Amino acid sequence: xTSERIQDALDVRQRAYAPYSNYFVGAAIMTDAGVFVxxxxxxxxxxxxxxxxxxxxxxxxxxxxxxxxxxxVATRDGGSPCGxxxxxxxxxxxxxxxxxxxxxxxxxxLETTVGALLPHAFTPRNLTR
Numbered sequence: 607x608t609s610e611r612i613q614d615a616l617d618v619r620q621r622a623y624a625p626y627s628n629y630f631v632g633a634a635i636m637t638d639a640g641v642f643v644x645x646x647x648x649x650x651x652x653x654x655x656x657x658x659x660x661x662x663x664x665x666x667x668x669x670x671x672x673x674x675x676x677x678x679v680a681t682r683d684g685g686s687p688c689g690x691x692x693x694x695x696x697x698x699x700x701x702x703x704x705x706x707x708x709x710x711x712x713x714x715x716l717e718t719t720v721g722a723l724l725p726h727a728f729t730p731r732n733l734t735r
Contacts, residue, residue, distance in 0.1 A: 639671035684715025
């Protein structure tokens, strides 16, 4: 992954709507059809919030991209994706898909894969009919 994708995640993080947690998150996902970004959007009714990673994935899918090839997540402290985001990433990425977590300075705090974030994921690839 390039420094441009890290910058994409940092830039979109600045547009997050997080008045309740004050925890701004940006994500950039690479797909076979291009780069998609997302930020977290909170709501007074917490169940209606959406994470940055899922926002980026849903934007990609809406544009017709369904094959994630790399992920960058930017937070204040380099936090990693939540469980819901890990499951959504596993739906559209192979287990060896690289994931970088960076802090607000763009310093990599975690370099991992989708499979390492969610071992034994429930995905279409491992379902039997």
